Amino acid sequence: MEGNPEHAGRLLVRGGGRLLGDVALSGAKNSALKLMAATLLTSGPCRIRRTPRISDVDTMTEMLRALGVDVARDGDELFVSAAGHLNDCAPYELVRTMRASIVVMGPLVARLGEAMIAMPGGCNIGPRRIDFHLRGLEKLGAAVEIEHGFIKVRCGQLRGAVVSLDYPSVGATENLVMAATAAEGETVIENAAREPEIADLCAYLRGMGAEIEGEGTSTVRVAGGRPLHGVDHTVVADRIEAGTYLIMGAATAGDVAVHGLDAEHLELFLTKLGDMGVEVAAHDDVIRVRRDGPLAPVDVSTLPHPGFATDLQAQMMVLLLLAEGTSILTENVFENRFVVVDELNRLGAGITTSGHHAVVSGPRGLTGTVVEAPDLRGGAALVTAGLVADGVTEVRGMHHVDRGYEDLVGKLGRLGADVERVADQGER
Ligand code: EPZ
Numbered sequence: 555m556e557g558n559p560e561h562a563g564r565l566l567v568r569g570g571g572r573l574l575g576d577v578a579l580s581g582a583k584n585s586a587l588k589l590m591a592a593t594l595l596t597s598g599p600c601r602i603r604r605t606p607r608i609s610d611v612d613t614m615t616e617m618l619r620a621l622g623v624d625v626a627r628d629g630d631e632l633f634v635s636a637a638g639h640l641n642d643c644a645p646y647e648l649v650r651t652m653r654a655s656i657v658v659m660g661p662l663v664a665r666l667g668e669a670m671i672a673m674p675g676g677c678n679i680g681p682r683r684i685d686f687h688l689r690g691l692e693k694l695g696a697a698v699e700i701e702h703g704f705i706k707v708r709c710g711q712l713r714g715a716v717v718s719l720d721y722p723s724v725g726a727t728e729n730l731v732m733a734a735t736a737a738e739g740e741t742v743i744e745n746a747a748r749e750p751e752i753a754d755l756c757a758y759l760r761g762m763g764a765e766i767e768g769e770g771t772s773t774v775r776v777a778g779g780r781p782l783h784g785v786d787h788t789v790v791a792d793r794i795e796a797g798t799y800l801i802m803g804a805a806t807a808g809d810v811a812v813h814g815l816d817a818e819h820l821e822l823f824l825t826k827l828g829d830m831g832v833e834v835a836a837h838d839d840v841i842r843v844r845r846d847g848p849l850a851p852v853d854v855s856t857l858p859h860p861g862f863a864t865d866l867q868a869q870m871m872v873l874l875l876l877a878e879g880t881s882i883l884t885e886n887v888f889e890n891r892f893v894v895v896d897e898l899n900r901l902g903a904g905i906t907t908s909g910h911h912a913v914v915s916g917p918r919g920l921t922g923t924v925v926e927a928p929d930l931r932g933g934a935a936l937v938t939a940g941l942v943a944d945g946v947t948e949v950r951g952m953h954h955v956d957r958g959y960e961d962l963v964g965k966l967g968r969l970g971a972d973v974e975r976v977a978d979q980g981e982r
Contacts (some may be wrong), residue, residue: 559902563978565949566787567940567965569922573967573969577799579766579815581630581789584865585751587654588728589758589789590614590634593623593765594661596762597637598784604788605632607962609953613652620645621658638663646672652957653682659707660687660729663696664736668708671819673700678929680889683866686726686856694730694737714778722747722858728755735764737778746774749821749859750819753788759970761785793819796841796909797866798934800824801873804832804845804968805942810969811842822862826852826870830877851879851916856887868894868935874914875944883912894932897925901947903940919944926950930958937962941971950978 592615593600605611606629613624615632622640626633642662649655649672661667662779673850674682688698690706694717696709714737717730727747732755734741737959748770756769762785765777774932793816803810804827817824817836824834824841829852833844856864864887874881875898885891891908899905901920906913922945926931933955940947948953952975955962966973 556671559585563950563952564976565699565937565952566974567922567947567949568919568972569941569943569947570947571806571972572811572951572968573806573941573966573971575810575969577810577965577969578742578792578811579796579812580604580608582606582751582754582792582794583608583610583756583958584632584724584749586611586615586789588657588751588755589787590618590632591657591661592758592762593618593634594636594640594658594665594760594782595631595732596636596782598762598782600633600634600784601786602632603786603788605630606792608956608958608960610652610957613648614655617644617648617658621662621880622646625749642666642668643655644672649674653677654725656684656687657725657728657732658732659705660733662689663707663709663743663761664712664733667710670705670739671705671707673703673705678870678893679891684725686719686721686723686727690719690726691733693717694733694741701965713777714741714776716742716743716744719746721745724752727752727774731756731759731766731774731776734776734778735780735782737776739778741776741778742776743933744911744962746771750790750793756789758785761787778954791815791839794822794863794865797823797843797863798844798938798959799965799969800827800841800843801866801869802938802941802966803843804830804849805873805876805938807845808969809842809844811840814941815841817841823866826854826862830873833849840919849873849877849916851877851881853884855884857862858887864880864888864891865931867891868931869938871898871905871912871914872893872942875905875916875918876938877916880913880921881916885912891927894935897928897932897936898939900925901940901943903939907970921945922947924948924950927954930954934959
């Protein structure tokens with residue numbers, strides 16, 4: 555990472571230009587990481603195509619190698635084999651780096667009958683609890699204990715059961731579906747998450763020989779005990795990357811088309827853009843937005859899919875700043891996902907928050923300055939703000955953004971954005 559401007563810590567964004575052109579979407583971060591974890595379920599070779607070149611995939615690669623899995627990369631393809639001796643312990647320094655590591659728990663318990671995962675801890679958008687994961691595994695017959703900062707899960711044989719989730723947790727649904735493939739009998743997960751990435755994981759598991767139905771609905775059924783083999787799978791396109799570029803296109807009064815995604819994955823989001831006066835056209839796997847007139851304010855509430863995606867909340871806040879009126883944005887998924895508001899306000903946003911509500915009044919003229927990305931999607935929001943701010947915005951902490959956006963500078967540059975990566979002081 556050092557010395558390569560591509561991964562340098564800061565991004566200079568000169569605002570004012572319109573974004574025009576096309577974006578080839580990468581594979582979804584929030585699917586690829588789980589498909590990688592699911593390779594633990596079989597000793598057969600797995601080929602994962604359209605894997606995004608992002609740092610979270612690098613971290614999951616390190617995690618799998620620490621567990622004894624062979625991982626090779628060729629461009630956007632991963633070749634993974636969990637055929638050798640596997641370790642059952644996911645180390646703290648990797649779990650701390652990426653919370654999503656928790657999704658190795660289900661597959662490890664399924665394959666080895668035990669797992670030791672360092673407690674992931676929270677992050678700045680919330681405590682990120684894992685109680686639904688652990689309760690669900692206990693329902694499937696596992697014994698769970700937590701000591702010395704590690705979650706220890708053991709079971710002789712997992713047994714199918716009905717698991718009702720208090721909340722449609724994405725990670726809990728994924729861990730439990732993967733564990734259930736090794737349980738004796740049928741497992742029914744009620745109040746399951748319905749995100750498109752869950753459907754992608756289930757298609758992948760079915761390709762391995764698993765028997766699963768109901769993904770995309772609130773009730774997923776898994777007939778456990780089927781022998782699982784290797785699979786060749788292409789990761790679903792990243793709907794959050796898509797939404798981010800579509801917001802950037804609308805914010806800059808541009809004309810942007812993203813390629814590779816089923817518009818159904820962003821249905822409510824696209825409706826909201828339309829309600830604001832953005833021209834939206836979707837056909838085949840292309841979604842295009844155009845805007846040359848004023849924007850109307852809209853109220854937005856984030857909810858589990860098919861509700862408005864919390865991962866697009868911060869970016870949407872910037873678009874709402876350009877609307878002629880006041881919008882109320884309500885964050886219902888995470889406890890503390892307005893962290894970026896302070897940095898947006900340093901650009902002149904004037905956003906006020908109270909609990910889970912943010913009041914966004916526009917149209918606001920933003921002026922460029924130095925800002926610090928607090929997290930992945932907050933960083934994407936700051937880049938979006940820089941595209942419409944007067945002058946130059948320097949976004950620091952771009953390592954957060956590199957976790958989830960492949961080739962951001964290249965994709966933005968091809969849309970005509972005036973962006974440049976620069977190294978932090980002291981970086982070579
Ligand atoms: C996944 O996180 C995504 N991450 C998140 O994307 C996304 O925001 C989130 O789903 C919601 O869509 C990955 O897929 C790697 P949850 P996850 O379990 O699985 C509470 C991004 O920017 N909860 O649905 O952790 C939890 O505290 C990231 O790409 C419990 O209380 O999300 C949170 O408030 C950010 N107990 C809410 O549920 C549990 O056992 C949603 O969490 C589990 C969750």
